[in-house]
Amino acid sequence: MVRTIPAKTILQKSRYEPSEWFGVDYVINLYRGCTHGCIYCDSRSNCYGIKDFEDVQVKEDSDVLLAKALHAKKKSGVISTGVVSDCYNIHEQDLRVTRSALSIIADCRFGADVNTKSPLVTRDIDVLQRISWANSASVRFTVTAADDALAKTVEPHAPSSSERFSALKEVSDGGVFTGIMLTPLIPFVTDTRENIEQIVELAHQGGAKFIYTLGGISIRDGQKEFFLDNLKHISPKLARQFKEVYGASYFCYSLELNDILKRMRELCDKANIAYHMDDIIKASKCQADREQATLF
Template identity: 40%
Template sequence: MEWIKAKTLLQKVSFDGQLWFGIDYVMNLYKGCNHRCIYCDSRSEKYFIEDFNRVRGKEHTAGILQYELKKNKCGVINLGAMSDAYNAEELRNGLTRTALQQIYEYGYGLSIETKSNQIVRDIELIKKIQERASACIKLSITTIDDSLAKVIEPGVCPSSKRFEAIQMLSQAGIYTGVLVTPVLPFITDTPENIRGLVRKAYESGAKFIYAQFGMTLRDRQRTYYYEKLEQSFPGLVAQYKKTYGATYGCTSPRCKELSFLFAEECEKYGLLYKMTDIVADCPKKKEDEQLTLF
């Protein structure tokens, strides 16, 4: 794996962290991703990542992170925003594993979003972080159909394997749920898919499921996506162009219908689905009990 220099790792979020799983910081230990999801927003020019399918590790992450954890105020660190923390290189290099150990040692909370079932490797460590501070794990799953997942996320394990990972995390007592983003217009925005995802989340022991009914499209991301659509879904590019033009935010034409259905299904199974409720329900740092002499 190629290594690149990094001056910093922790980035304070510029938005209200309560709007996204209560996070305070984002951190990416790798640059690029080999999951090859056809829709990934991180391909966009604004992120300055050339050859996005190639994963590069950041040098001296343990030392940089130790320094930043010491100087910053404790909070919740999110991994997986730009580059999946459990990409194929992680199994060989262990940058995420080392970072989790440091997060635990310094008492920070943890938030992870991943498409990889390899996260189960770190169940015991994540459990310790949750017990000391907080943890919220999200497995990103866009379709209930393993064969379709192989087309739109060719470098990722099948959806069924991700649900198995959710079950293992949940059985270990870790606060775990499903992230249904994006929902691809004319591909995964069907009532059958949404019903299936909610039902399987429940059966796997998830505490929550969060969805956004649409996707983003811009510059390199749009070009790559359309190339892949032409290969696997002939004729669909024309429908996208007619519906969205050059629009950045591409909401599913079925958004209203699916949002209602999604809420109804979540209520039926007792799954949290509103961000405010998920953040409120996530295990928080326990306040130390004051000792008394009596």
């Protein structure tokens, strides 16, 4: 189910400095809610105020609002989308709201940072190429598990991990800066050495330029209950273990984080994949410079 909701504004300044988070200056959320059913989704938290999260809402006249906001800016910047709700949910195939927004971003010569779990992003490679030629464009595929079966237990209705890796390769082959958001890292579920090794290898095969992880999972009111209830269905033992170890903690770091980060960095160094934020931002700007140079 999808319904239209009114919106007065569409463009928001990022709460982070560009140097802190992928060079992002602004954020747009074109949709509210999501159909992926991920048991860990922070956007279910009460602070976002999204009721009936599985019923996707699309913001009315988002293209008009975005064009007006960008034309009013004296200086360009990088715009991130898909942060709260996947901008390539199943309804985007027909609604084309994200494609329209990216086209406006390209026309106004701003940069774009796309966050998704969907291979539908490959439909818009042509627009992303236009953006990268004028500014910078990047696509971040969220991947929590290399194994499709494991991923399905925590992301029951999302595209499979193998579909995402295939899409990553297609986007990368199209010349767009692309990488992996290895987040969340779910304690006792996805934080294994084997999973990390497989993700890095598949990312390398797909042409990923970066892998970034926060090293754990955030748990807030509203989302916490949903997560633990679903974890209990997967394994009552896991749910009890999680509560015993983390209690009321907001951010739950993997107990295996030191070993995981060490191994991930070893493999990324061999594959020339960036994993520090400053290196990722530098690499994205270098790619943007190369793309722009091909025009002349």
